[in-house]
Amino acid sequence: MTDTNTNQTWIILGASSTIAKAFTRSVAEQGAHVILAGRRMDDLKASADDATARGASAATPAIFDARVPDTFQAIIDLASAQSGTINCAVFVGSMPAQDAIDADPTLVDGTIADSFTGPARFLQMLAPVLIERGTGSVVGVGSVAGDRGRVGNYVYGAAKAGFATYLSGLRNALGRHGVHVLTVKPGPVDTVMTQGLGKQPFMTTADAVVQDIRKALQKKRNTLYTKWIWWPVMTIIKLIPEPIFKKMSI
Template identity: 75%
Template sequence: MEQTWIILGASSTMARAFMQKLAEQGAGLILAGRRMDDLKTNASDALARGASMAEPIAFDARDPGTFQPVIDLALKQAGQINCAVFVGSMPPQEEIDADPAMLDGVIADSFTGPARFLQMLAPHLEARGSGSIVGVGSVAGDRGRIGNYVYGGAKGGFATYLSGLRNRLGREGVHVMTVKPGPVDTAMTQGMDDLPFMTTPDAVADDILAGLKRGKNVLYTRRIWWPIMTVIRAIPEPVFKKMSI
């Protein structure tokens, strides 16, 4: 079956790695994001790699007016529609502490914007009875930590949303997979010291494709984060709030 992928946040480094692998499989790509110059470059690259189509289109998680045109473009395509969400922002926690108004943008980028888009897309996938949704969250969403609790709270909310969406759409033949990366070598993590078990965008993309093939519901990448976060979630709150992790 012909595959069309909507990629939200398609100019990000992780999204680009995922897009390249889909292009090599001959998928059609709708590259949605804010930086149109980057999206056009990525579209040209995707076509050169074998994508059946690659269309750049404006999308801003903070502007719901940009959502419907992306969905309309997808609905014009034949075959199966899929969506991968790479949208998110993570300013330093101390900057948000100094300017609480920044919180709104982080939550819109990392949770409410993508969730609203998926809520609009969901009925169309239900009607078709097929498709996959990949929602990229973070291990930071598994438990609030002093160093990035606003970002973690947004990603935790998104993971809970995806869990409910999975329950809804799974009954209609649509697969929803939550991806929880640890630190990834991207612009978002540049300048951060002592990040454990760093992985690469290519490795994350490979893990996502393997997870889709296996029908995974929740995917930690690197895999070592699953036992680590299982332990961290089990730490009693009176102990955890005294820790600096």
């Protein structure tokens, strides 16, 4: 992981999510400055107070909406005003049920903006700042759903697939300037987003995902599947021939 001291700034996009809150607690306890970005200012302020109590050198709430690019630059300016290393963790995303999207195709636009195009545009705007500093980390949270289009959530999966491909290119570009980019592909995590899905295989917790992210940052990993079992599972799923895959219900 990057140096863990008060000279670290972490921009946390989607800071109200369950995993983001666990990640915030982790870096706050290491003394980092956290910029908590999201749509719910009351929740962000509460998280900022908690981060300060846990040891963050500073905690700043900021409005961010992946569908409103006008909210992006102010966050980048806040981070740029700090000395030291700038990092960014992206936990933004939305996952409407596929049958809801089938009934209302306008939901496609928001799903893709939340899970792909909004975060990608923000990171593209942040990239020159990271290149100038010549250090830092980007954590982009995708999903195993992006590894192959499945009948139950293919719009969400398409958005996460696009984001993963973007992160791969960003890793190639920023890696030449000393910036590490980690793509995280969780399976089902016990969060608000997954409530109502019923029992899911290999479900994990937000704290376990954060522990895995920290280890992957320390080792400068490119891609992280969490739980690890999803790597062989998804490798097999990607190898299933299309004629057979079309008949499956996964």
